[in-house]
Amino acid sequence: MSLYLWFALIVIASSIWIIWFLYRPLKSNDINLEGSNIALGKQKLLELEQDLHQNLIDEKQFNQAKEEISTTLAIELQQVSNIQNNASNNTWVLILILVLLPVVSIGVYQYLTPRSNMSQPLESAEKPLSLEQSANKIVQYLQTNEDDSEAWKMLGLTYLELGKLDLSIEAYEKSYQINPEDPRLLVEYASMMISASDNQFSDKSVKLIKQALEIEPNAPDALYLAGMFAVSQQDFNLAKGLWQRALNALLEGSIDRVALVNILSELKAVEVSKDTPEHSISVRVDVSNEVLKSRSSEDFIMIYVKAAKGRPMPIAIKKIKLKDFTGQVVLTDQDSVIQGNQLSRHDQVIAVVRISATGSAMRGVGDIQVLSKVINVADNSTVHLSVK
Numbered sequence: 001m002s003l004y005l006w007f008a009l010i011v012i013a014s015s016i017w018i019i020w021f022l023y024r025p026l027k028s029n030d031i032n033l034e035g036s037n038i039a040l041g042k043q044k045l046l047e048l049e050q051d052l053h054q055n056l057i058d059e060k061q062f063n064q065a066k067e068e069i070s071t072t073l074a075i076e077l078q079q080v081s082n083i084q085n086n087a088s089n090n091t092w093v094l095i096l097i098l099v100l101l102p103v104v105s106i107g108v109y110q111y112l113t114p115r116s117n118m119s120q121p122l123e124s125a126e127k128p129l130s131l132e133q134s135a136n137k138i139v140q141y142l143q144t145n146e147d148d149s150e151a152w153k154m155l156g157l158t159y160l161e162l163g164k165l166d167l168s169i170e171a172y173e174k175s176y177q178i179n180p181e182d183p184r185l186l187v188e189y190a191s192m193m194i195s196a197s198d199n200q201f202s203d204k205s206v207k208l209i210k211q212a213l214e215i216e217p218n219a220p221d222a223l224y225l226a227g228m229f230a231v232s233q234q235d236f237n238l239a240k241g242l243w244q245r246a247l248n249a250l251l252e253g254s255i256d257r258v259a260l261v262n263i264l265s266e267l268k269a270v271e272v273s274k275d276t277p278e279h280s281i282s283v284r285v286d287v288s289n290e291v292l293k294s295r296s297s298e299d300f301i302m303i304y305v306k307a308a309k310g311r312p313m314p315i316a317i318k319k320i321k322l323k324d325f326t327g328q329v330v331l332t333d334q335d336s337v338i339q340g341n342q343l344s345r346h347d348q349v350i351a352v353v354r355i356s357a358t359g360s361a362m363r364g365v366g367d368i369q370v371l372s373k374v375i376n377v378a379d380n381s382t383v384h385l386s387v388k
Contacts, residue, residue, distance in 0.1 A: 131158055131161055131162050132162065134158055135155060135158045135159060135162065138151055138154055138155045138158065139155065142155065147178055148178075149175045149178040149179035149182070149185070150175075152171050152172070152174040152175035152178065153171070153172065153175040153185055153188065155171040156168045156169070156170075156171030156172035156175060156188075156189075156192065157188070157192075159171055160192055160195070160196075165192075165196040168192055168196070169192070169193065169196065172185075172188070172189040172192055173189075175189075176189055176208075180211075181215060183212040183215045183216040183219050183222060184219075184221075186208045186209070186211055186212035186215075186222070187208070187209070187212050187219065187221040187222050187225065189208055190205040190206075190208035190209050190212070190225055191221075191225065193205040193208075194225070194228075201228075201229050201232055205225075206229060209222055209225045209226050209229065210226075213226060218245060218246075218248075218249045219249075220246040220249045220250050220256060223242045223243065223245050223246035223249070224242075224243065224246050224256075224260070226242045227239040227240075227242035227243040227246070227263075230242060231267075236267060239267060240264065240267055243260055243263060243264055243267070244264070246260055247260045247261065247264070266339070279332070279333075279343055279344045279377045279378060279380055280330050280331060280332045280343075280380050281305055281316075281330070281331045281343070281349070281351060281375060281377065281380070281381055281382075281383065282328065282329075282330045282331075282380075282381070282382040282383065283303050283328065283329055283330075283331065283351050283353070283372075283382075283383045283385065284327060284328045284382065284383065284384045284385070285301070285303065285325075285327060285328070285329075285353050285385050285386075285387060286327070286384075286385070286386045286387065287301070287322075287325075287355070287387045288386070288387065288388045290388070291355070291368065291387055291388065292322070295322060295355060295357075296322070296357065297321070297322050297323035298321060298322070298323070299321070299322050299355055299356065299357050300319050300320065300321055300322070300355070300356050300357075300358070300359035301319075301320055301321075301322055301325050301353065301354070301355050302317060302318070302319045302320075302352075302353070302354045302355075302356060302359065303317070303318050303320075303329050303331070303351070303352070303353050304316060304317035304318070304331070304351075304352050305317075305331055305343065305349040305350065305351050305352070305375070306349060306350055306352060307346060307348075307349060307350075308348040308349055308350050308374045308375075309348075313337070314337050314352075314361075315336060315337065315341060315342075315343055315346060315349060316331040316332065316333070316335035316336050316337065316342075316343045317331070317335060317337060318331065318335055319359055322355070331343060343377060344377065346377050347376065347377060347378070348374050348375065348376055348377065349374075349375050349377055350371055350372055350373070350374060350375065351371070351372035351375060351383045351385065352369065352370070352371050352372070353369065353370045353371075353385050353387060354367055354368065354369040354370075355367065355368040355369075355387060368387055370385050370386070370387050372385055
């Protein structure tokens, strides 16, 4: 509506200017030319008659001058008539312009304005789809385009964002079956599987990474994942070589390049720490049957050590689901929460076992917690705790 209002104001302003431009010369000539010329002619005749009576001119001169006055008056009256006719014609031209200007302007405006913008009000602009709506749209599309690998991959990514991991794996598997030679797809599929399994590498994810590197040996994403797998196998030299290759393949100034430089620096620090004696604490935990029956197999068991004195935050920790717990863990510098605050830097610590439904770092309602006595880190002790 505001667009039409502005357009109307522009047309009105243009019309006012045209009226002023064309009509002002007509109105500026407010003297009655015809009446003025007749009065002037009568005045001249009167003056001639006075000159004749005063014998200033003879009869012949009087008649001659009278004829000249009549001729001049006739010519001037004809000129006045022409001016009035021209004024009348200009008035009609003005009326014609004022009528045609809005009509022509509206026609041009309608012709130049995109139909889509005028046919829908601004308020009805389409809103962005939610993730759930996007997933439904892709599913509908795939019902008639089931061989579209990119669509299946997009569906898998959307399900991953929604936290629907099983559906995400199914969608990525469909995309993989259609186009197994796309290294980008292979890396995304492997990354999704690793994320879904709490950063654990499965045989399928490792196979996908190797397959991607066979197709594109210097793919930075695939090299990065291969380096992560090497770290999980404690093969730091292999990880260093893979990440260095990925670094060389990335452009200068790339964000990924900066991240890899930081990772390589951390890897170097780990290699240095390997040359120093490493201390460890082995924690054996017995969970009673009563506790196991009262808890879900999806609950977490968190085993960590904290300083005997000072801040209560964990120094080294392992968090495992009850269903996957084997009864014993070993805490080392590799399990440290903060770099620079490794277990080997402490003298005395306390071991803590906590069973939690959420796995939160803060103790919550319903959590079960057991603490050990003070432990000397240098002794590389084994601690035995019972949860009843």
